[in-house]
Amino acid sequence: MKTKNNISHPLNAKRGVYTILLMFCFVLLATTLAFTTIDYEPEIRATESSAGTQVFIVMVEVLIDNGLHRYIERGISLAESNEAVGIILHMDTFGGLVDAADKIRKNLLDTDLVTVTFIDKNAASAGALISFATNHIFMAPGSSIGAATVVDGSGTKADEKMQSYMRGLMRSTAEATGRDPRIAEAMVDENIFIEGVSPEGSLLTLSTTEAYELGLIQGKKRTLDEVIAAMGWEDKEIVYVRETTAEQVLRFLAHPIMSSILMMMMLGGLYFELQSPGVGFPGAMASIGAVLFFAPMYIMGFAQPWEIILFFIGVLLIVTEIFFLPGFGIPGMLGITLVIFSLVASMIGNVGFSFPPMEYMTRAIWTMAITIVLSILMFFSLGKYLPQNTMFKRLVLVDSTSKAEGYTSSENKDNLLGKIGVAITALRPAGIALIDDQRVDVVSQGDFIENGARVKVVNTSSSRVMVSRVSS
Numbered sequence: 462m463k464t465k466n467n468i469s470h471p472l473n474a475k476r477g478v479y480t481i482l483l484m485f486c487f488v489l490l491a492t493t494l495a496f497t498t499i500d501y502e503p504e505i506r507a508t509e510s511s512a513g514t515q516v517f518i519v520m521v522e523v524l525i526d527n528g529l530h531r532y533i534e535r536g537i538s539l540a541e542s543n544e545a546v547g548i549i550l551h552m553d554t555f556g557g558l559v560d561a562a563d564k565i566r567k568n569l570l571d572t573d574l575v576t577v578t579f580i581d582k583n584a585a586s587a588g589a590l591i592s593f594a595t596n597h598i599f600m601a602p603g604s605s606i607g608a609a610t611v612v613d614g615s616g617t618k619a620d621e622k623m624q625s626y627m628r629g630l631m632r633s634t635a636e637a638t639g640r641d642p643r644i645a646e647a648m649v650d651e652n653i654f655i656e657g658v659s660p661e662g663s664l665l666t667l668s669t670t671e672a673y674e675l676g677l678i679q680g681k682k683r684t685l686d687e688v689i690a691a692m693g694w695e696d697k698e699i700v701y702v703r704e705t706t707a708e709q710v711l712r713f714l715a716h717p718i719m720s721s722i723l724m725m726m727m728l729g730g731l732y733f734e735l736q737s738p739g740v741g742f743p744g745a746m747a748s749i750g751a752v753l754f755f756a757p758m759y760i761m762g763f764a765q766p767w768e769i770i771l772f773f774i775g776v777l778l779i780v781t782e783i784f785f786l787p788g789f790g791i792p793g794m795l796g797i798t799l800v801i802f803s804l805v806a807s808m809i810g811n812v813g814f815s816f817p818p819m820e821y822m823t824r825a826i827w828t829m830a831i832t833i834v835l836s837i838l839m840f841f842s843l844g845k846y847l848p849q850n851t852m853f854k855r856l857v858l859v860d861s862t863s864k865a866e867g868y869t870s871s872e873n874k875d876n877l878l879g880k881i882g883v884a885i886t887a888l889r890p891a892g893i894a895l896i897d898d899q900r901v902d903v904v905s906q907g908d909f910i911e912n913g914a915r916v917k918v919v920n921t922s923s924s925r926v927m928v929s930r931v932s933s
Contacts (some may be wrong), residue, residue: 466764475507476555477749490621493620497802499552507794512544513544514546514548514698515540515543515544515545515546515697515698515699515700516545516546516547516548516549516689516692516694516698516699516700517536517539517540517543517545517547517548517549517552517700517701517702518548518549518550518685518700518702519532519533519536519537519548519550519702520550520551520701520702520704521533521550521551521552521553521554521578521591522552522553522554523554524556524557524558524716525554525556525557525558525561525562525565525591526561526712526715526717527558527560527561527589528563528708528711528712528715528716528717529557529561529565529636530561530564530565531567531708531711532549532690532702532704532708533568534564534565534568535564535702535708536702537568537569537572537574538546539700539702540572541572541573541574543700545574545700546571546574546575546694546697546700547563547574547575547692547694548574548575548577548596549577549578549579549685549688549689550575550576550577550578550579550591551579551581551583551685552578552579552580552581552583552588552591553580553581553582553583554583554584554585554587554588555583556585556586556587556588556589556609557586557587557588557800558587558613558703559587559590559623559627559630560767561587562587562588562590562591562628562713563590563630563685564632565591566590566591566593566594566634568724569594569595569635570594570637570638573747575596575597575687575692576594576595576596576597577597577598577599577692578591578592578595578597578598578599579597579599579600579601579682579685579688580592580598580599580600580601580604580606580678582593582601582603582604582605582687582741583603583604583606584600584605584606584607585604585606585607585609585666586605586609586610586830586855587609589606589607589608589609589631589645589648590609590627590630590631591875592606592771593631593634593638593640593645593880594634594637594638595637595638596676597679598639598672598677598679598704599678599679599680599681599682599688599801600669600672600673600681600684600690601669601681601682601684602681602683603668603669604669605666605667605668605669606648606666606667606672606677607648607664607665607666607667608664608665608666609622609627609631609648609649609739610627610648610649610650610651610664611623611624611626611627611663613648617648617746619823623823624649624650628646628650629648629853631645631646631649632645632646640676640677641645641675641676641677643655644665644667644675644677647659647665648664648666649664650664651663651664653665658671658675665760669681679691687735688692691707705773710743710757711757711760713732714753714754714756714757715758717813717828717927720754720808720828720832721828721831721835722833723750723751723753723754723834724750724754724828724832725750725832725836725839726746726749726750726751726753726836727747727750727751727754727834728747728832728836729743729746729747729836730743730744730745730746730747730748731742731743731776731819732903748901754804754807755769755772755807757863758807758808759807759853764806764807765806765807767805767828768807769803769807770808771799771802771806772799772800772804772807773800774799775795775796775798775799775800775803776796776798776800778792778793778794778795778796778799779792779793779796779797779800780796781796782796796898798863801829801833804829805825805826805829806824806825807830808828809825819874822828823879841842861877874901874921874926875921877896877897877901877918877921878918878919878920878921879917879918879919880896880897880917880918880925881896881915881916881917881931882894882896882897882901882915882916882917882918882928883895883910883913883914883916884903884910884911884912884913884914884916884928885900885912885917886912887909887910887912888903888904888905888909888910888916889909890904890905890906890907890908890909890910890926891903891904891905892905892910894916894928896918901926902926903916903918903926903927903928904926905926905927905928905929905930906919906927906929907930908929908930909932910928914930914931915930916928916929916930916931917929917930917931
């Protein structure tokens with residue numbers, strides 16, 4: 462008979478999960494402190510002699526996300542604190558998240574700085590919205606601006622409600638900066654016809670020449686130096702606002718693809734850890750995934766403390782349901798709901814319990830939906846093939862630990878049931894009896910039994926041998 466003491470006892474799983482949560486809290490705190498203690502601002506300080514003599518350059522490249530918003534916001538703040546004459550966005554992007562672009566748009570419209578966009582090849586979708594929010598736009602030959610219709614997480618065109626919202630953003634932004642609002646709306650709605658430029662039934666995308674002829678931009682410039690000269694800033698000091706290492710790491714970790722991967726690490730690690738209780742590789746993977754997911758979101762102002770606490774509560778409810786409340790009921794359902802809700806909420810820029818419009822939450826919902834589908838596929842695939850892998854067997858327990866396979870949490874005493882023995886110590890109620898020439902730890906059914914009395918084994922459940930007095 463196979464025996465492995467405590468191999469499947471719920472207490473091991475409980476201790477393992479508690480250890481994982483404590484490890485998560487410690488690493489999350491350490492990671493957050495590490496990021497927040499980094500000096501995000503370069504050594505640029507305003508002086509009387511530098512006031513009005515600097516132009517700040519901010520790069521708008523690759524995906525427009527909340528990390529980029531944080532970087533641009535810092536650039537605007539630096540330029541304002543140094544009393545710069547203006548700020549130039551050097552842009553080459555195919556777009557990104559609407560909520561992040563809207564925040565950047567607001568920052569640009571609220572500043573008193575002279576703002577300029579230099580489109581060096583592409584300003585598509587959210588990039589077009591940001592460009593419209595600046596005072597001046599210049600484009601390099603061969604560049605384009607437009608195609609700002611909203612797509613959902615699957616890459617298909619979003620519903621009319623979201624398109625209407627984006628049209629409103631483009632229209633109001635164009636009006637605020639003195640540009641034709643119909644041109645801005647035509648970049649979102651293919652039903653808006655611009656004679657001689659936008660064919661009916663297609664989104665408006667303008668080349669450099671077309672944008673100049675429509676008066677959308679101030680000129681065609683090949684290089685950033687030419688843009689600076691066109692603004693009359695040749696004699697100004699040019700200051701490049703570089704992304705810090707911390708900002709680059711935060712942007713990388715907060716990217717929707719990375720968010721999905723980290724959530725899969727969390728869910729997958731927790732799943733396999735619960736399959737083989739204790740603190741091992743799956744538990745460490747779940748902790749690392751959770752830290753790398755929540756820390757950037759918390760630092761960037763998306764994950765609220767209560768959302769992280771809800772995640773913990775959800776995990777504990779799931780563990781309670783699995784190990785302490787057989788079946789699948791309210792605790793398990795509530796735990797799963799809290800885990801999913803906390804993960805989605807942490808990717809949304811809510812303030813306390815005030816959430817933005819549904820248009821801003823689509824990306825987070827789609828990311829979560831895709832993650833759940835991929836996680837299910839991962840659990841199925843890994844559960845089927847990984848146990849056959851030699852390396853995996855060294856990391857986690859893959860053998861079945863069920864009673865049907867011969868594993869028990871203690872030595873089985875069923876063979877003693879009904880047998881007669883003699884108490885060799887007084888049972889108060891626990892003591893020792895001699896049964897089949899073996900010293901056995903026994904417990905009386907409640908009555909005091911003196912030394913030397915004859916006893917009978919009446920119950921061997923719960924890893925205890927219960928006896929009763931045998932009448933003479």
